[in-house]
Every structure is written in C-alpha cells, then in structure tokens.
Amino acid sequence: MGPAEVPDEFVTPAVAGLTPYEPGKPVEEVQRELGLERVVKLASNEGPFPPFPAALAAIERATHELNRYPDGGAYRLRAALAERFDVAFEEVAVGAGADGIVDGVSQAFLDAGDEIVCGWPSFPSYVIDAAKLGATAVRVPLTDGRYDLDAILGAVTPRTKVVYVCNPNNPTGTMNTRAELDAYFERVPEHVLTVLDQAYFEYVDDADYPDGIEEYHRRGHRVLVVRTFSKIYGLAGLRVGWGVGSPGVVTAIGKVRRAFDLNAAAQAAAVASLDDRDEVARRARVNAEQRGRVVEILERHGLACVGPAVANFVYAESGDDDARPLFEALLREGVIVRPLAGFGAPGAIRVTVGSPEDNAFLDEALGRVRAAARG
Numbered sequence: 001m002g003p004a005e006v007p008d009e010f011v012t013p014a015v016a017g018l019t020p021y022e023p024g025k026p027v028e029e030v031q032r033e034l035g036l037e038r039v040v041k042l043a044s045n046e047g048p049f050p051p052f053p054a055a056l057a058a059i060e061r062a063t064h065e066l067n068r069y070p071d072g073g074a075y076r077l078r079a080a081l082a083e084r085f086d087v088a089f090e091e092v093a094v095g096a097g098a099d100g101i102v103d104g105v106s107q108a109f110l111d112a113g114d115e116i117v118c119g120w121p122s123f124p125s126y127v128i129d130a131a132k133l134g135a136t137a138v139r140v141p142l143t144d145g146r147y148d149l150d151a152i153l154g155a156v157t158p159r160t161k162v163v164y165v166c167n168p169n170n171p172t173g174t175m176n177t178r179a180e181l182d183a184y185f186e187r188v189p190e191h192v193l194t195v196l197d198q199a200y201f202e203y204v205d206d207a208d209y210p211d212g213i214e215e216y217h218r219r220g221h222r223v224l225v226v227r228t229f230s231k232i233y234g235l236a237g238l239r240v241g242w243g244v245g246s247p248g249v250v251t252a253i254g255k256v257r258r259a260f261d262l263n264a265a266a267q268a269a270a271v272a273s274l275d276d277r278d279e280v281a282r283r284a285r286v287n288a289e290q291r292g293r294v295v296e297i298l299e300r301h302g303l304a305c306v307g308p309a310v311a312n313f314v315y316a317e318s319g320d321d322d323a324r325p326l327f328e329a330l331l332r333e334g335v336i337v338r339p340l341a342g343f344g345a346p347g348a349i350r351v352t353v354g355s356p357e358d359n360a361f362l363d364e365a366l367g368r369v370r371a372a373a374r375g
C-alpha cells in the first residue's frame with residue numbers, strides 16, 4: 001500500500017502553479033557520476049574565499065553550545081550591524097540569507113491580488129515568493145542587460161506594493177548608477193516600498209554606484225536596503241542576510257520570520273566578520289582582476305558577455321537559443337556554470353568568478369568544448 005496521497009486540489013492554487021527550485025548538483029555527485037578528478041563550481045555566485053578566520057573561530061565556539069536554541073531576536077547581530085552602519089537597532093532586519101529577507105517582505109506586505117514590479121531576468125525569489133501568496137509579479141524587460149528604471153516606474157499601478165531594484169542585477173551583473181537611482185526615488189509614488197537589493201554591494205568599485213543605506217535610507221526615502229554575508233564574507237552555507245529600513249518595515253518582517261531560523265553559529269560568524277574591512281577590500285580587488293579574466297576567457301571562446309559586469313559573476317549569451325548543451329558539455333569537463341532558463345534567459349549562462357586556478361580550468365574546459373563543437 002502506498003502513502004495516503006492528498007488530492008491535487010488540496011494544494012493551494014498559488015503553490016500548485018509554482019515550479020520547484022532546481023538546485024545544482026553537489027560537486028561530489030557530479031564528480032562521482034561523471035568519473036571526474038576535478039570539478040569546479042562556478043554556478044551559485046559564491047566567493048572562492050572561505051569564512052574569515054575570526055568567523056571560523058566564532059563558529060567553533062558556538063558548536064559547544066548547540067544544545068541551546070539560538071537567540072531568536074538575533075540581538076547581538078542586529079546591534080553590531082546597527083553600530084557598524086550607524087543606524088538604529090530598530091532599523092535592522094535579519095533573515096536566513098537575503099533570500100529570507102525577500103521572503104519576509106513578501107509575507108509581510110503581499111496579499112492575493114497585490115503586485116510587485118521587478119526587472120527581468122532578475123533574482124527569481126522576487127517572483128516566486130510573490131506567486132506563493134497569490135500576488136502578481138510584473139516583470140519588466142531589462143534594457144541592454146540593465147534595469148530600466150523608467151520602464152519600471154511605468155509599470156507601477158495603484159496595486160503595486162513593492163518594487164525590487166536588484167543592483168547589481170543577478171544574473172546580468174550590471175548596475176544602475178546613482179543618477180539613475182536618484183531620478184527613480186524622485187519619481188516613485190509614495191505608496192510603494194522599494195527593496196534595493198545590494199547583495200553584491202562590497203564587490204562594486206565604481207564611483208557612480210550608490211550606497212543605498214547612506215543615500216536613500218538616510219535621506220528619508222521609503223526603501224529597504226538588502227545585504228548579505230553569503231558573498232564576499234564567505235558564509236553562504238550559514239545563511240545570514242540583513243536589511244536596513246524604517247522601523248515599521250523591520251518590525252513587520254520580524255513578525256513573519258520564524259523565530260530560530262538564524263542559527264547560533266550563523267549569528268556568531270556574522271558578528272565576527274564585520275571587523276575585517278581590509279580583507280573585504282582585498283577580496284574585492286582579487287575579484288575585480290579575475291572578473292576581467294573571466295570576461296576575456298568567455299569572449300575569446302566566442303560567447304558574448306553583457307556588461308560591464310561589476311559583481312562576482314558574468315552573464316554570457318551562448319549564441320544558441322538553448323544554452324543547455326553548452327552547460328552540459330562544460331559539466332562533462334568538470335565545470336559547473338548556471339544555465340539561465342529559470343531566470344528567463346534560455347540562451348545564456350552565468351559564470352561565477354572563481355579563484356585564478358578555477359578560471360584557468362574554465363579556460364581549458366571551454367577550449368575543449370568549443371573544439372569538439374567545431375568537429
């Protein structure tokens with residue numbers, strides 16, 4: 001006898017309509033399945049850098065007290081972030097990754113029939129989390145691979161509650177400038193909360209790139225600025241994200257967050273990571289250098305990169321309508337990249353900037369794949 005299955009209509013219509021997230025295969029699994037000696041993962045925009053030494057020490061200390069529940073209010077982490085970024089404690093939201101913040105925004109502010117607006121292709125959680133609640137995601141095509149903020153404003157209706165601005169945008173890696181965002185904030189209607197997703201903030205070294213906390217939150221705009229410890233801080237596996245916004249927005253997100261979803265090791269590691277600004281700067285420099293190299297490699301092998309890329313990944317058109325064969329050929333060579341059908345770009349791949357060794361491996365693998373394709 002099988003399990004007592006529920007009828008299809010038992011699942012809410014909003015959930016029934018979702019496509020499950022397709023996770024990449026773990027490196028070990030790819031290695032075993034394909035009999036490969038070396039596999040390099042350039043698929044998830046993680047840094048090639050490990051957690052900071054102080055974070056590793058904090059994690060080790062936290063393991064001795066894992067019989068205890070974590071601090072449900074994440075008090076020390078919120079206090080440390082408030083101090084470091086010179087905002088009030090009540091203006092700091094935390095979540096299980098920046099993804100947890102997007103989930104919190106959706107749950108706290110969206111009802112069935114409400115609308116969100118975002119660019120597309122962009123970070124899929126904006127759309128998926130809205131759809132889970134029966135809200136409508138209005139997706140505005142990018143212009144030349146960048147968020148088109150005029151078109152985004154044109155898509156705002158009286159039903160729009162949230163506008164997401166992904167800057168730099170995942171998957172294209174491009175940014176909007178201060179002048180563009182200034183003009184956007186001048187014009188965005190008051191009934192809208194803008195979520196400015198700066199998950200890759202620390203990587204960007206461009207004088208025209210604005211700091212959302214300083215330039216929009218502090219100047220009184222209705223904005224939630226989102227950041228994460230997953231990228232440059234090397235803590236993707238622990239899941240810590242945060243946001244800065246008005247106390248009302250932060251309180252509402254706190255109400256829908258599951259009390260213990262920021263585990264004790266994650267909180268301790270995040271606090272310990274905040275002091276090492278030199279290492280953040282060093283990582284950003286290494287990344288910028290290697291990003292240039294990845295662009296050069298991809299273009300030399302005939303892919304067309306969208307740019308300028310300012311984060312730790314590069315978006316490239318494969319030249320075919322379907323990039324999946326290229327993705328699979330690279331996989332057989334031991335390089336995992338991200339095919340972008342789920343982001344609405346079936347002909348493109350996204351390649352995370354790896355270590356110098358990872359990127360050299362990509363170069364060789366792509367060379368073999370392209371040679372084989374030429375016959």
Ligand SMILES: Cc1ncc(COP(=O)(O)O)c(C=O)c1O
Nearest residue numbers: 097098099123170199228230241
């Ligand atoms: C633009 C953007 N926002 C948010 C996230 C979520 O990051 P995390 O949940 O790991 O903090 C990502 C992850 O890749 C992203 O690219």
